[in-house]
Amino acid sequence: DLRRRQPGEPQLVTGWLPFFGVMLDYAKNPLGFLRATQQKYGDIFTCKIAGKYLTFIMDPFSFPMVLRQGKNLDFHTFAMGFSQRVFGHADFTSPVYSDSYKDVHSIFTQTLQGLHLQHLSQTMLDNLQTVLQRCLPSESSWREEGLQCFTHRIMFEAGFLTLFGKKNGVLQSETVGMCMQKAKQDFLTFDQAFPILAAGLPISLCVRALRAREALAEKLLHGELHQRTLISDLIQRRMDAFDCMHLDETGKARTHVCMLWASQANTLPAAFWSLYYTLRCPEAHAAALAEVGQILQDIEDHDTPISLSTEQLDSMTVLESIISEALRLSSASIMIRVANDDFSLTLDSGKPQAIRKGDYIALYPQLIHMDPDIYSNPMEFRYNRYLDEMGQKRTQFSKNGRPLKNYLLPFGSGASKCPGRFFAMNEIKLFLTLVLWYYDLHLSDTNKAVLPDSTRAGLGILPPMQDVLLRYRENGTDL
Protein backbone atom coordinates (compact mmCIF):
# COMPACT_ATOMS: atom_id res chain seq x y z
CA ASP A 1 0.00 0.00 0.00
CA LEU A 2 1.60 3.19 -1.20
CA ARG A 3 -0.82 5.73 0.18
CA ARG A 4 0.99 8.56 1.91
CA ARG A 5 -0.57 11.44 3.78
CA GLN A 6 -0.53 14.56 1.61
CA PRO A 7 -0.33 18.10 2.98
CA GLY A 8 -3.73 19.29 4.23
CA GLU A 9 -5.02 15.73 4.65
CA PRO A 10 -6.13 14.20 7.95
CA GLN A 11 -3.70 12.02 9.87
CA LEU A 12 -3.53 8.54 8.34
CA VAL A 13 -3.92 5.54 10.69
CA THR A 14 -3.06 2.34 8.86
CA GLY A 15 -2.11 -0.17 11.56
CA TRP A 16 0.34 -2.95 10.67
CA LEU A 17 -1.90 -5.39 8.79
CA PRO A 18 -1.53 -4.79 5.04
CA PHE A 19 -5.14 -5.12 3.83
CA PHE A 20 -7.14 -5.05 7.04
CA GLY A 21 -5.45 -1.99 8.48
CA VAL A 22 -6.93 -1.22 11.90
CA MET A 23 -10.02 -3.37 11.31
CA LEU A 24 -9.42 -5.74 14.23
CA ASP A 25 -8.91 -2.99 16.81
CA TYR A 26 -11.92 -1.16 15.46
CA ALA A 27 -14.18 -4.22 15.35
CA LYS A 28 -13.29 -5.29 18.92
CA ASN A 29 -14.47 -2.03 20.44
CA PRO A 30 -15.35 0.77 18.01
CA LEU A 31 -16.07 3.42 20.63
CA GLY A 32 -12.90 2.64 22.64
CA PHE A 33 -10.76 2.57 19.49
CA LEU A 34 -12.13 5.87 18.20
CA ARG A 35 -11.69 7.62 21.55
CA ALA A 36 -8.10 6.38 21.91
CA THR A 37 -7.27 7.47 18.35
CA GLN A 38 -8.86 10.86 18.99
CA GLN A 39 -6.58 11.29 22.02
CA LYS A 40 -3.59 10.77 19.75
CA TYR A 41 -4.60 12.58 16.57
CA GLY A 42 -7.45 14.95 17.37
CA ASP A 43 -10.92 15.46 15.89
CA ILE A 44 -10.35 14.09 12.38
CA PHE A 45 -8.29 11.15 11.10
CA THR A 46 -8.40 8.61 8.29
CA CYS A 47 -8.35 4.89 9.15
CA LYS A 48 -7.62 2.06 6.82
CA ILE A 49 -10.28 -0.59 7.45
CA ALA A 50 -10.54 -3.67 5.23
CA GLY A 51 -8.94 -2.01 2.23
CA LYS A 52 -11.07 1.14 2.50
CA TYR A 53 -10.16 4.58 3.82
CA LEU A 54 -12.61 5.95 6.35
CA THR A 55 -12.22 9.48 7.62
CA PHE A 56 -13.83 9.82 11.05
CA ILE A 57 -15.14 13.18 12.20
CA MET A 58 -15.17 13.20 15.99
CA ASP A 59 -16.34 16.68 16.90
CA PRO A 60 -20.17 16.85 17.10
CA PHE A 61 -20.15 20.53 16.12
CA SER A 62 -18.62 19.46 12.78
CA PHE A 63 -21.35 16.88 12.02
CA PRO A 64 -23.57 19.48 10.26
CA MET A 65 -20.64 20.44 7.98
CA VAL A 66 -20.54 16.86 6.72
CA LEU A 67 -24.30 16.42 6.51
CA ARG A 68 -24.68 19.60 4.44
CA GLN A 69 -22.17 18.40 1.82
CA GLY A 70 -24.81 16.83 -0.44
CA LYS A 71 -22.85 17.74 -3.58
CA ASN A 72 -19.48 16.25 -2.67
CA LEU A 73 -20.63 13.49 -0.36
CA ASP A 74 -22.99 10.84 -1.57
CA PHE A 75 -25.12 8.57 0.60
CA HIS A 76 -27.09 6.48 -1.91
CA THR A 77 -24.26 4.76 -3.77
CA PHE A 78 -22.90 3.18 -0.62
CA ALA A 79 -26.28 2.25 0.84
CA MET A 80 -27.57 0.83 -2.43
CA GLY A 81 -24.43 -1.25 -3.00
CA PHE A 82 -24.82 -2.84 0.42
CA SER A 83 -28.56 -3.33 0.12
CA GLN A 84 -28.27 -4.92 -3.32
CA ARG A 85 -25.60 -7.36 -2.14
CA VAL A 86 -27.52 -8.41 0.98
CA PHE A 87 -31.11 -8.44 -0.32
CA GLY A 88 -30.35 -9.50 -3.88
CA HIS A 89 -32.59 -6.89 -5.52
CA ALA A 90 -31.82 -4.93 -8.70
CA ASP A 91 -29.25 -2.13 -8.78
CA PHE A 92 -31.57 0.86 -8.68
CA THR A 93 -28.71 3.30 -9.26
CA SER A 94 -28.29 1.95 -12.80
CA PRO A 95 -29.65 4.30 -15.53
CA VAL A 96 -32.42 1.80 -16.40
CA TYR A 97 -34.05 2.34 -13.02
CA SER A 98 -32.60 5.46 -11.45
CA ASP A 99 -35.34 7.88 -12.58
CA SER A 100 -38.24 5.72 -11.50
CA TYR A 101 -36.40 4.79 -8.31
CA LYS A 102 -36.37 8.44 -7.27
CA ASP A 103 -40.17 8.24 -7.29
CA VAL A 104 -40.07 5.00 -5.29
CA HIS A 105 -37.82 6.67 -2.76
CA SER A 106 -40.20 9.60 -2.38
CA ILE A 107 -42.94 7.13 -1.34
CA PHE A 108 -41.21 6.81 2.06
CA THR A 109 -41.78 10.39 3.08
CA GLN A 110 -45.20 10.53 1.44
CA THR A 111 -46.58 7.53 3.30
CA LEU A 112 -44.84 7.70 6.69
CA GLN A 113 -45.95 11.18 7.81
CA GLY A 114 -49.07 13.26 8.38
CA LEU A 115 -52.43 11.57 7.82
CA HIS A 116 -50.79 8.37 6.60
CA LEU A 117 -48.85 8.18 9.83
CA GLN A 118 -52.05 8.58 11.85
CA HIS A 119 -53.67 5.80 9.93
CA LEU A 120 -50.64 3.54 10.18
CA SER A 121 -50.41 4.11 13.93
CA GLN A 122 -54.09 3.28 14.46
CA THR A 123 -53.68 0.09 12.39
CA MET A 124 -50.67 -0.83 14.51
CA LEU A 125 -52.72 -0.25 17.65
CA ASP A 126 -55.51 -2.51 16.32
CA ASN A 127 -53.03 -5.21 15.38
CA LEU A 128 -51.26 -5.06 18.73
CA GLN A 129 -54.63 -5.55 20.42
CA THR A 130 -55.43 -8.53 18.19
CA VAL A 131 -52.10 -10.18 18.99
CA LEU A 132 -52.37 -9.47 22.71
CA GLN A 133 -56.00 -10.60 22.97
CA ARG A 134 -55.08 -13.90 21.38
CA CYS A 135 -52.43 -14.59 24.02
CA LEU A 136 -53.93 -13.08 27.14
CA PRO A 137 -53.18 -15.43 30.05
CA SER A 138 -55.93 -16.09 32.55
CA GLU A 139 -56.04 -13.50 35.29
CA SER A 140 -54.58 -15.34 38.21
CA SER A 141 -51.76 -17.34 36.66
CA TRP A 142 -48.24 -16.03 36.21
CA ARG A 143 -46.42 -16.76 32.98
CA GLU A 144 -42.73 -16.77 32.33
CA GLU A 145 -41.10 -15.90 29.04
CA GLY A 146 -37.87 -14.23 27.90
CA LEU A 147 -38.44 -10.48 27.59
CA GLN A 148 -36.83 -10.55 24.15
CA CYS A 149 -39.07 -13.44 23.01
CA PHE A 150 -42.10 -11.62 24.39
CA THR A 151 -41.20 -8.39 22.56
CA HIS A 152 -40.35 -10.14 19.27
CA ARG A 153 -43.51 -12.24 19.33
CA ILE A 154 -45.81 -9.27 19.79
CA MET A 155 -44.00 -6.58 17.79
CA PHE A 156 -43.00 -8.68 14.79
CA GLU A 157 -46.52 -9.90 14.10
CA ALA A 158 -48.22 -6.56 14.72
CA GLY A 159 -45.62 -4.69 12.64
CA PHE A 160 -45.81 -7.22 9.81
CA LEU A 161 -49.61 -7.08 9.63
CA THR A 162 -49.56 -3.28 9.73
CA LEU A 163 -47.34 -2.99 6.67
CA PHE A 164 -48.34 -6.05 4.66
CA GLY A 165 -51.98 -6.49 5.66
CA LYS A 166 -53.93 -9.56 6.70
CA LYS A 167 -54.58 -12.75 4.84
CA ASN A 168 -58.02 -12.84 3.22
CA GLY A 169 -60.64 -15.29 4.44
CA VAL A 170 -61.33 -16.66 7.88
CA LEU A 171 -58.30 -18.48 9.11
CA GLN A 172 -58.01 -20.21 12.44
CA SER A 173 -56.07 -17.96 14.76
CA GLU A 174 -53.63 -20.82 15.42
CA THR A 175 -52.87 -21.06 11.68
CA VAL A 176 -52.19 -17.32 11.54
CA GLY A 177 -50.02 -17.61 14.64
CA MET A 178 -47.99 -20.47 13.15
CA CYS A 179 -47.45 -18.62 9.86
CA MET A 180 -46.17 -15.61 11.75
CA GLN A 181 -43.99 -17.77 13.94
CA LYS A 182 -42.25 -19.14 10.84
CA ALA A 183 -41.86 -15.68 9.25
CA LYS A 184 -40.45 -14.32 12.50
CA GLN A 185 -37.97 -17.19 12.73
CA ASP A 186 -36.85 -16.63 9.11
CA PHE A 187 -36.49 -12.93 9.78
CA LEU A 188 -34.32 -13.54 12.86
CA THR A 189 -32.16 -16.12 11.07
CA PHE A 190 -31.55 -13.71 8.21
CA ASP A 191 -30.94 -10.78 10.55
CA GLN A 192 -28.40 -12.73 12.62
CA ALA A 193 -26.15 -13.00 9.58
CA PHE A 194 -26.01 -9.22 9.13
CA PRO A 195 -22.67 -8.60 10.86
CA ILE A 196 -20.85 -11.05 8.57
CA LEU A 197 -22.74 -9.87 5.50
CA ALA A 198 -21.83 -6.27 6.37
CA ALA A 199 -18.21 -7.37 6.74
CA GLY A 200 -18.32 -8.48 3.11
CA LEU A 201 -19.09 -12.20 3.10
CA PRO A 202 -21.27 -13.06 0.08
CA ILE A 203 -24.73 -14.26 1.11
CA SER A 204 -24.29 -17.36 -1.08
CA LEU A 205 -21.86 -18.56 1.62
CA CYS A 206 -24.41 -18.08 4.41
CA VAL A 207 -26.76 -20.83 3.36
CA ARG A 208 -29.16 -20.54 6.30
CA ALA A 209 -29.49 -16.78 5.90
CA LEU A 210 -30.02 -17.10 2.16
CA ARG A 211 -32.72 -19.75 2.61
CA ALA A 212 -34.46 -17.65 5.25
CA ARG A 213 -34.38 -14.57 3.02
CA GLU A 214 -35.85 -16.47 0.10
CA ALA A 215 -38.55 -18.00 2.31
CA LEU A 216 -39.56 -14.46 3.34
CA ALA A 217 -39.51 -13.34 -0.29
CA GLU A 218 -41.90 -16.17 -1.19
CA LYS A 219 -44.41 -14.81 1.32
CA LEU A 220 -44.05 -11.34 -0.19
CA LEU A 221 -44.53 -12.22 -3.87
CA HIS A 222 -47.12 -9.92 -5.43
CA GLY A 223 -49.33 -12.95 -6.09
CA GLU A 224 -49.38 -13.57 -2.31
CA LEU A 225 -49.77 -9.92 -1.36
CA HIS A 226 -52.81 -9.61 -3.67
CA GLN A 227 -54.54 -12.09 -1.38
CA ARG A 228 -54.16 -9.83 1.63
CA THR A 229 -56.38 -6.96 2.77
CA LEU A 230 -55.56 -3.73 4.58
CA ILE A 231 -52.10 -3.44 3.02
CA SER A 232 -50.45 -0.16 4.03
CA ASP A 233 -50.22 2.66 1.47
CA LEU A 234 -46.46 2.41 1.77
CA ILE A 235 -46.40 -1.17 0.48
CA GLN A 236 -49.29 -0.77 -1.95
CA ARG A 237 -47.59 2.15 -3.67
CA ARG A 238 -44.27 0.35 -3.78
CA MET A 239 -46.00 -2.64 -5.37
CA ASP A 240 -47.58 -0.43 -8.05
CA ALA A 241 -44.27 1.32 -8.73
CA PHE A 242 -42.32 -1.95 -9.06
CA ASP A 243 -44.98 -3.37 -11.37
CA CYS A 244 -44.34 -0.41 -13.69
CA MET A 245 -40.58 -0.98 -13.58
CA HIS A 246 -40.75 -4.42 -15.18
CA LEU A 247 -38.77 -6.24 -12.52
CA ASP A 248 -39.19 -9.99 -12.27
CA GLU A 249 -41.51 -11.27 -9.53
CA THR A 250 -38.73 -12.50 -7.23
CA GLY A 251 -36.91 -9.20 -7.65
CA LYS A 252 -40.01 -7.30 -6.52
CA ALA A 253 -40.48 -9.60 -3.53
CA ARG A 254 -36.88 -9.06 -2.44
CA THR A 255 -37.41 -5.30 -2.28
CA HIS A 256 -40.29 -6.02 0.11
CA VAL A 257 -37.96 -8.16 2.26
CA CYS A 258 -35.66 -5.14 2.35
CA MET A 259 -38.56 -2.98 3.57
CA LEU A 260 -39.55 -5.61 6.14
CA TRP A 261 -35.98 -5.60 7.45
CA ALA A 262 -35.81 -1.79 7.63
CA SER A 263 -39.10 -1.71 9.53
CA GLN A 264 -38.22 -4.42 12.07
CA ALA A 265 -34.46 -4.79 12.57
CA ASN A 266 -34.11 -1.69 14.76
CA THR A 267 -37.63 -1.52 16.11
CA LEU A 268 -37.48 -4.93 17.82
CA PRO A 269 -34.36 -4.24 19.93
CA ALA A 270 -35.52 -0.65 20.58
CA ALA A 271 -38.84 -1.97 21.94
CA PHE A 272 -36.95 -4.51 24.04
CA TRP A 273 -34.70 -1.88 25.67
CA SER A 274 -37.58 0.52 26.24
CA LEU A 275 -39.53 -2.10 28.18
CA TYR A 276 -36.43 -3.51 29.87
CA TYR A 277 -35.32 -0.17 31.34
CA THR A 278 -38.90 0.70 32.32
CA LEU A 279 -39.20 -2.51 34.31
CA ARG A 280 -35.76 -2.23 35.88
CA CYS A 281 -36.21 1.31 37.10
CA PRO A 282 -39.02 1.68 39.69
CA GLU A 283 -39.39 5.46 39.11
CA ALA A 284 -39.66 4.94 35.36
CA HIS A 285 -42.18 2.14 35.84
CA ALA A 286 -44.35 4.24 38.16
CA ALA A 287 -44.21 7.30 35.88
CA ALA A 288 -45.04 5.21 32.80
CA LEU A 289 -47.99 3.51 34.56
CA ALA A 290 -49.30 6.89 35.67
CA GLU A 291 -49.12 8.27 32.13
CA VAL A 292 -50.79 5.21 30.61
CA GLY A 293 -53.49 5.27 33.31
CA GLN A 294 -54.16 8.92 32.57
CA ILE A 295 -54.53 8.32 28.83
CA LEU A 296 -56.72 5.22 29.19
CA GLN A 297 -58.77 6.43 32.15
CA ASP A 298 -62.08 6.03 30.34
CA ILE A 299 -61.44 2.48 29.15
CA GLU A 300 -63.45 0.10 31.25
CA ASP A 301 -61.95 -3.31 30.70
CA HIS A 302 -59.65 -5.33 28.51
CA ASP A 303 -62.40 -6.12 26.03
CA THR A 304 -63.03 -2.46 25.16
CA PRO A 305 -61.21 -1.62 21.93
CA ILE A 306 -58.72 1.19 22.41
CA SER A 307 -58.11 3.97 19.97
CA LEU A 308 -55.74 6.87 20.50
CA SER A 309 -55.62 10.22 18.73
CA THR A 310 -52.39 11.78 17.48
CA GLU A 311 -52.72 14.40 20.23
CA GLN A 312 -52.93 11.68 22.87
CA LEU A 313 -49.91 9.86 21.46
CA ASP A 314 -47.93 13.10 21.26
CA SER A 315 -48.86 14.00 24.82
CA MET A 316 -47.14 10.87 26.21
CA THR A 317 -43.91 12.65 27.06
CA VAL A 318 -42.82 10.19 29.76
CA LEU A 319 -42.93 7.24 27.36
CA GLU A 320 -41.19 9.34 24.73
CA SER A 321 -38.38 10.21 27.14
CA ILE A 322 -38.02 6.55 28.18
CA ILE A 323 -37.78 5.47 24.53
CA SER A 324 -35.31 8.23 23.64
CA GLU A 325 -33.14 7.29 26.61
CA ALA A 326 -33.29 3.59 25.65
CA LEU A 327 -32.28 4.55 22.09
CA ARG A 328 -29.41 6.69 23.38
CA LEU A 329 -28.03 3.76 25.36
CA SER A 330 -28.43 1.07 22.70
CA SER A 331 -27.84 2.77 19.36
CA ALA A 332 -24.54 2.16 17.59
CA SER A 333 -25.09 3.12 13.99
CA ILE A 334 -22.50 4.54 11.65
CA MET A 335 -23.30 7.18 9.04
CA ILE A 336 -21.24 6.81 5.88
CA ARG A 337 -20.86 9.12 2.90
CA VAL A 338 -18.63 8.64 -0.15
CA ALA A 339 -16.57 11.52 -1.61
CA ASN A 340 -17.58 12.04 -5.27
CA ASP A 341 -14.53 14.13 -5.91
CA ASP A 342 -11.41 15.55 -4.31
CA PHE A 343 -12.66 18.43 -2.20
CA SER A 344 -11.95 20.50 0.84
CA LEU A 345 -14.07 20.01 3.95
CA THR A 346 -14.11 22.86 6.43
CA LEU A 347 -14.71 21.78 9.99
CA ASP A 348 -16.30 23.74 12.82
CA SER A 349 -12.84 24.87 13.93
CA GLY A 350 -12.51 26.63 10.56
CA LYS A 351 -9.67 24.34 9.50
CA PRO A 352 -9.97 22.99 5.93
CA GLN A 353 -9.20 19.30 5.35
CA ALA A 354 -8.39 17.73 2.00
CA ILE A 355 -10.60 14.73 1.21
CA ARG A 356 -9.84 12.34 -1.66
CA LYS A 357 -12.32 11.10 -4.21
CA GLY A 358 -13.58 7.62 -3.28
CA ASP A 359 -12.79 7.96 0.43
CA TYR A 360 -15.51 7.41 3.00
CA ILE A 361 -16.49 9.95 5.61
CA ALA A 362 -17.85 8.31 8.76
CA LEU A 363 -19.85 9.78 11.63
CA TYR A 364 -20.33 7.68 14.73
CA PRO A 365 -23.23 9.08 16.81
CA GLN A 366 -22.43 6.91 19.85
CA LEU A 367 -19.56 9.34 20.51
CA ILE A 368 -22.24 11.95 21.21
CA HIS A 369 -24.63 9.64 23.05
CA MET A 370 -21.91 8.53 25.47
CA ASP A 371 -20.19 11.90 25.90
CA PRO A 372 -20.09 12.85 29.60
CA ASP A 373 -19.85 16.54 28.63
CA ILE A 374 -23.29 16.23 27.04
CA TYR A 375 -24.93 13.59 29.24
CA SER A 376 -23.78 13.31 32.85
CA ASN A 377 -23.21 9.67 33.88
CA PRO A 378 -23.79 8.56 30.30
CA MET A 379 -23.94 4.84 31.13
CA GLU A 380 -26.86 5.36 33.50
CA PHE A 381 -30.51 5.04 32.43
CA ARG A 382 -32.44 8.14 33.51
CA TYR A 383 -36.02 7.94 32.42
CA ASN A 384 -36.52 11.71 32.56
CA ARG A 385 -33.38 12.83 30.74
CA TYR A 386 -35.50 14.13 27.86
CA LEU A 387 -38.07 15.91 30.04
CA ASP A 388 -37.86 19.54 31.15
CA GLU A 389 -39.05 20.91 34.51
CA MET A 390 -42.58 21.19 33.13
CA GLY A 391 -42.65 17.54 32.08
CA GLN A 392 -42.46 18.56 28.42
CA LYS A 393 -39.98 17.29 25.87
CA ARG A 394 -36.48 18.62 26.58
CA THR A 395 -34.57 19.77 23.50
CA GLN A 396 -31.82 21.94 24.99
CA PHE A 397 -28.52 20.14 25.32
CA SER A 398 -25.04 21.53 25.23
CA LYS A 399 -21.38 20.57 25.19
CA ASN A 400 -18.84 22.74 26.98
CA GLY A 401 -21.47 25.41 27.47
CA ARG A 402 -22.32 25.59 23.77
CA PRO A 403 -25.80 24.50 22.59
CA LEU A 404 -25.73 21.35 20.50
CA LYS A 405 -28.36 20.63 17.86
CA ASN A 406 -27.51 17.02 17.04
CA TYR A 407 -27.60 15.51 20.52
CA LEU A 408 -29.60 12.34 19.73
CA LEU A 409 -29.08 10.57 16.41
CA PRO A 410 -30.42 7.00 16.52
CA PHE A 411 -32.29 7.70 13.28
CA GLY A 412 -29.33 9.19 11.45
CA SER A 413 -29.40 12.66 9.96
CA GLY A 414 -29.29 14.57 6.69
CA ALA A 415 -29.83 12.60 3.46
CA SER A 416 -29.93 9.24 5.23
CA LYS A 417 -32.33 10.18 8.02
CA CYS A 418 -34.77 7.37 8.73
CA PRO A 419 -38.12 8.14 7.07
CA GLY A 420 -39.85 5.71 9.49
CA ARG A 421 -38.75 7.53 12.66
CA PHE A 422 -42.15 8.96 13.61
CA PHE A 423 -43.86 5.65 13.03
CA ALA A 424 -41.15 3.79 14.97
CA MET A 425 -41.60 6.07 18.00
CA ASN A 426 -45.39 5.60 17.82
CA GLU A 427 -45.11 1.82 17.48
CA ILE A 428 -42.96 1.55 20.59
CA LYS A 429 -45.18 3.96 22.53
CA LEU A 430 -48.21 1.85 21.62
CA PHE A 431 -46.42 -1.35 22.59
CA LEU A 432 -45.47 0.04 26.01
CA THR A 433 -48.95 1.47 26.54
CA LEU A 434 -50.71 -1.80 25.81
CA VAL A 435 -48.44 -4.21 27.64
CA LEU A 436 -48.44 -1.97 30.73
CA TRP A 437 -52.23 -1.72 30.48
CA TYR A 438 -52.98 -5.40 29.90
CA TYR A 439 -50.30 -6.98 32.07
CA ASP A 440 -48.70 -6.88 35.44
CA LEU A 441 -45.04 -7.28 34.44
CA HIS A 442 -41.88 -7.94 36.45
CA LEU A 443 -38.35 -8.90 35.59
CA SER A 444 -37.43 -12.04 37.47
CA ASP A 445 -35.13 -11.39 40.49
CA THR A 446 -32.52 -13.75 39.12
CA ASN A 447 -31.66 -11.44 36.22
CA LYS A 448 -28.33 -9.64 36.23
CA ALA A 449 -27.98 -6.36 34.33
CA VAL A 450 -27.82 -7.16 30.61
CA LEU A 451 -25.64 -5.19 28.20
CA PRO A 452 -25.99 -4.41 24.49
CA ASP A 453 -24.16 -6.80 22.17
CA SER A 454 -21.52 -4.68 20.45
CA THR A 455 -20.64 -7.30 17.81
CA ARG A 456 -23.40 -5.55 15.83
CA ALA A 457 -21.87 -2.10 16.23
CA GLY A 458 -22.42 -0.04 13.09
CA LEU A 459 -25.71 -1.73 12.22
CA GLY A 460 -28.14 0.30 14.32
CA ILE A 461 -29.80 -0.58 17.61
CA LEU A 462 -27.81 -3.28 19.39
CA PRO A 463 -29.67 -6.32 20.68
CA PRO A 464 -29.10 -7.55 24.26
CA MET A 465 -26.21 -9.97 24.91
CA GLN A 466 -28.75 -12.41 26.28
CA ASP A 467 -32.45 -12.60 27.04
CA VAL A 468 -33.84 -11.87 30.52
CA LEU A 469 -36.69 -13.66 32.24
CA LEU A 470 -40.03 -11.87 32.45
CA ARG A 471 -42.95 -12.80 34.76
CA TYR A 472 -46.34 -11.48 33.81
CA ARG A 473 -50.06 -12.01 34.26
CA GLU A 474 -53.22 -10.28 33.19
CA ASN A 475 -53.81 -7.10 35.08
CA GLY A 476 -56.93 -6.15 37.00
CA THR A 477 -58.23 -3.04 35.24
CA ASP A 478 -57.52 -0.82 38.24
CA LEU A 479 -54.27 0.72 37.01
Ligand code: HEM
Ligand atom coordinates in the same frame (compact mmCIF):
# COMPACT_ATOMS: atom_id res chain seq x y z
C1 HEM B 1 -36.29 2.35 16.43
C2 HEM B 1 -36.49 2.05 15.18
C3 HEM B 1 -35.67 2.53 14.01
C4 HEM B 1 -34.38 3.02 14.00
C5 HEM B 1 -33.43 3.26 15.16
C6 HEM B 1 -34.07 3.31 12.61
C7 HEM B 1 -32.86 3.83 12.17
C8 HEM B 1 -32.53 4.08 10.85
C9 HEM B 1 -31.27 4.61 10.39
C10 HEM B 1 -30.08 4.99 11.29
C11 HEM B 1 -31.32 4.70 9.04
C12 HEM B 1 -30.24 5.23 8.11
C13 HEM B 1 -29.34 4.13 7.64
C14 HEM B 1 -28.10 4.65 6.96
O1 HEM B 1 -27.62 5.73 7.27
O2 HEM B 1 -27.61 3.90 6.12
C15 HEM B 1 -32.62 4.21 8.64
C16 HEM B 1 -33.06 4.11 7.34
C17 HEM B 1 -34.31 3.68 6.97
N1 HEM B 1 -35.36 3.34 7.81
FE1 HEM B 1 -35.30 3.29 9.81
N2 HEM B 1 -35.15 2.99 11.83
C18 HEM B 1 -36.14 2.51 12.64
C19 HEM B 1 -37.41 2.09 12.27
C20 HEM B 1 -37.90 2.15 10.99
C21 HEM B 1 -39.26 1.82 10.61
C22 HEM B 1 -40.35 1.38 11.56
C23 HEM B 1 -39.33 1.99 9.25
C24 HEM B 1 -40.49 1.81 8.31
C25 HEM B 1 -41.68 1.45 8.55
C26 HEM B 1 -38.02 2.40 8.79
C27 HEM B 1 -37.70 2.64 7.48
C28 HEM B 1 -36.44 3.01 7.03
C29 HEM B 1 -36.09 3.15 5.62
C30 HEM B 1 -37.00 2.87 4.45
C31 HEM B 1 -34.75 3.57 5.58
C32 HEM B 1 -33.90 3.83 4.31
C33 HEM B 1 -34.08 5.24 3.90
C34 HEM B 1 -33.31 5.63 2.65
O3 HEM B 1 -32.81 4.75 1.95
O4 HEM B 1 -33.24 6.84 2.41
N3 HEM B 1 -37.19 2.51 9.87
N4 HEM B 1 -33.35 3.85 9.76
